[in-house]
Amino acid sequence: MTGKNNPLNDPNSNPFEIAREAADQIAKLSGIPHHDIGLTLGSGWAKAAELMGEKVSEIDAEQVIGFSKPAVVGHGGKLTSVRLPNGKHALVIGARTHFYEDHGVRRVVHSVRTAAATGAKIMVLTNGAGGIKDHWKPGTPVLINDHINLTASSPLEGATFIDLTDLYSKRLRDIAHEVDPSLDEGVYVQFRGPHYETPAEVQMAKAVGGHIVGMSTSLEAIAARQAGMEVLGFSLITNLAAGISPSPLSHEEVLQAGKDAEPVISRLLARIAAKL
């Protein structure tokens, strides 16, 4: 589906009905009627799908209503059904629409709403991000324990009031800690992007309690909570945030750091997924 005729662009459409339809299409195309876990793979996390279990189906996301082609080189475009060793099914989403693409927040959270409509009760959101704590070397995975949403947007429409206390489930973070007690936690700050932050913006994020800077995840987490899902959030620190590191940021280096860390963090995520 090209972005232009995406039905989510129509303000009179119902995004939940479109997610329902997308879930029905996934069931038909994959042969898997129900998924237990939704998992969005950000930069650096792509190999996790292969390690988590048996791949039972792979669909081009564009074939499914509401999804569109990936905008960024290095971000995949597949919806993969994986059977975990415990018999559960994960819907692995390699097709993320970012807020900075300017297609509207409905399209940003469509994959999460679709995962919920396939039956998933747990949403795992991963990303590549900048680190504010200077002892986090590129390649460090960090559990997200809260977020600060600086997009000035929300996936909730109208007077929809939803509690976000414990948005990033303590229960799920405890499971992750059981697998790797050395995992650090931090507060994720979502900027709009697509430019990286200025050093002053990074200092602001730090001053208000942030530890990680990125361009995704928060809006998706809110949509997951609205759908009644438990959220597990993971950032791969691909670089120290602007000004924390003395050297300038480059997208190529961010992608390379993701590639270098991929085997280790993917194995970690696969071990955690087996316990969800």
Ligand code: HPA
């Ligand atoms: N800032 C925002 N997004 C990012 C960064 C960063 O430093 N690194 C990877 N994604």
